[in-house]
Amino acid sequence: MSGAAGNWSSLASLPGMDDSEFERWASLLEKRTGVVVPLKRKAFLVTSVRGRMRETGHARFEDYLLDLQRVPEGAIEWTTLVDRLTVHETHFFRHPPSFDLIARDWLPALAAEPSRSALHAWSVGCSSGEEAYTLAMVLDQHLAARGGKSYFGVTATDVSLPALAAGRAGLYPRQKLDEIPEAYRTAYCEVLDADSFRVRDSLRKRVGFAQFNLLDAVGASMKRLDLIFCQNVLIYFARERRRDLLATLANLLKPGGLLVLGSGEVTQFAHAKLARVDNRNVLAFRRTS
Ligand SMILES: C[S@@+](CC[C@H](N)C(=O)[O-])C[C@H]1O[C@@H](n2cnc3c(N)ncnc32)[C@H](O)[C@@H]1O
Structure with missing residues (x-):
């Protein structure tokens, strides 16, 4: 400089x-x-x-x-x-109804598709990792409950390098444990001392962090995904840009895949291959074909 x-x-x-x-x-x-x-x-x-x-x-x-x-x-x-x-505020289980939808409705529906042996999820604008680890906890616990050998991975991306470094470390202030329901806390978190806890290695290895600018997704050739979770990111973008990005995200979903947005973040969005999930607490779309 x-x-x-x-x-x-x-x-x-x-x-x-x-x-x-x-x-x-x-x-x-x-x-x-x-x-x-x-x-x-x-x-x-x-x-x-x-x-x-x-x-x-x-x-x-x-x-x-x-x-x-x-x-x-x-x-x-x-x-x-x-x-x-940029704003980095984030929490574990930030919007519980969205994670309930994944666990109670979407995953059981996928169980009817035995050909799907691996699940790939994307936390878009993951900040310091809480959202990505929440997805990993929910997927791990509910896939295990389903039995069988489903592999899953979560890709967590953000523009902010410090946020990504925090996510990779998986180390959080002890107060944040309160955000995690008891059943997940015991299975996936390890209290280190009076001030901090860490996400257990077994879960951390399911989550990969990478710097990625969401704007670069438009026109990029990327691997298609089963679950795209994009909350509290598009809200900072201009309306027209939101629409282009949503179309891009929709095209990145596999058939049967789920796009979860923040409720109220997008209005009047429709896409030929997406069906709105019937749940008044969650803004989510399922790819139909
Ligand atoms: C408020 S946080 C939301 C974190 C998490 N999704 C949640 O809901 O708790 C917004 C994140 O989006 C990231 N972000 C902003 N613009 C971005 C872009 N163009 N590409 C990728 N990430 C972006 C910011 O760096 C920030 O970490």
């Missing part, structure tokens, strides 16, 4: 950002990740960018923006900044 441009006195009072400058930053973020930051969240964007500029030693937004856009040097700094500009 060329931009250790500022001295300490200018860094102490970083400038304000006018609305047209804000538009430049917001549109860079939208173009590269799909995430929309509306003007009413300008303070969040400015605080996040300024915070990072203090660390990199940039005194002017323009210099920092120029450095970020340098090819290829800006790419590493971009991965750090994007982590600050």
